[in-house]
Amino acid sequence: MKNNHLIDNTASILKAMEKLNNLPNLPVLFVTQSGTITGTLTDGDIRRGFINGLQLQDSIEKFMHRDFHFLRDGEDNFSKLKEFRKRRIKAVPLLDKSGKLIKIYNFTEIKSILPVDAVIMAGGKGVRLRPLTETTPKPLLKVGTKEIVAYNFDRLYQYGIINQHITVNYLGEQIEAYCKRYPNSNINFDIVYEPKMLGTAGALRLVNYFGNDTILLMNSDLLTNIDYEDFYKTFVKKKADMMVASIPYDVTLPYAVFESEGRRVKSLKEKPSYTHYANAGIYLFKKKLLDLVPENVSYNATDFMEDVIAQGYDLLHYPIRSYWLDIGKHVDFEKAQKDIAHINWD
Helix, strand or coil, X not given: CHHHHEEECCCCHHHHHHHHHCCCCCCCEEEEECCEEEEEECHXXXXXXXXXXXXXXXXXXXXXXXXXXXXXXXXXXXXXXXXXXXXXXXXXXXXCCCCEEEEEEECXXXXXXXXXXXXXXXXXXXXXXCCCCCXXXXXXXXXCCEEHXXXXXXXXXXXXXXXXEEEECCCHHHHHHHHHCCCCCCCEEEEEECCCCCCCCHHHHHCCCCCCCEEEEEECCEEECCCHXXXXXXXXXXXXCEEEEEEEEEEECCCCEEEEECCEEEEEECCCEEEEEEEEEEEEEEHHHHHHCCCCCCCCHHHHHHHHHHCCCCEEEEECCCCEEECCCHHHHHHHHHHHHHCCCC
């Protein structure tokens, strides 16, 4: 994307028009001078320039828009999204401190830019799905036209989560090879090999570096269209130290239930319903909580949550109201094949 959307300030307007014509999905150019972004140029800028008397021989700098929107590396860029959406801005450059381009955020491809690193647990043996997993790791089993884990890769990327750490063990070389040839080169994959099975959270301590202060931990065998931005915003708004996604589970009793004091019946509830919340296998937490995770021992996410509670940190849950499925058994795998065509990924 960088080369297609960049143009030097010495190029001609005809060259700019030619480049814009070849960018039908995102017709915007970023004008550079000695590698530094100095302005933006669109078809509208060129038309306005001609209306105002500019000629073909005039420099790009006379046509370009100098007061452009951009993001600065290392700053709180998520808070600027509201303004971008209000102005319907489709592309924003991420610049370093000297003004040089790091990358371009294309908001026709992504929904958000969450300051989050993801850890995707993909080391399990998938025993309950044998014989399908005897030679293929469960994350690489196909649901519809894509591998299970690809839906998670792509969903995270939609929300700007590009640092994705994949923990592997069983048939891990297949997952590593798959990530190396993954078609989306904008995702920063980090393959983390477990020396032994470390549970659903033990491999967190094997990740060498997290680029953000918030970490998302999830199982690789989930199929979900959870709104990660709303999940993150709720985590921040509630000032949680850790937040676990939950699945509402309704239970209806088939009989009337007594409301009583001792043996004295005060009232009846006819076939009452109760809502419980189950762990959905997706967690947001502050990086400082990594100190609670022991090294080189089996340690599950449930252990992690118990330690968070025991240490007095705030653990909250976030009910998922959209699609969610844990593909653990053959019946789940078959359900996923039926559901996939009807899941809304927008």
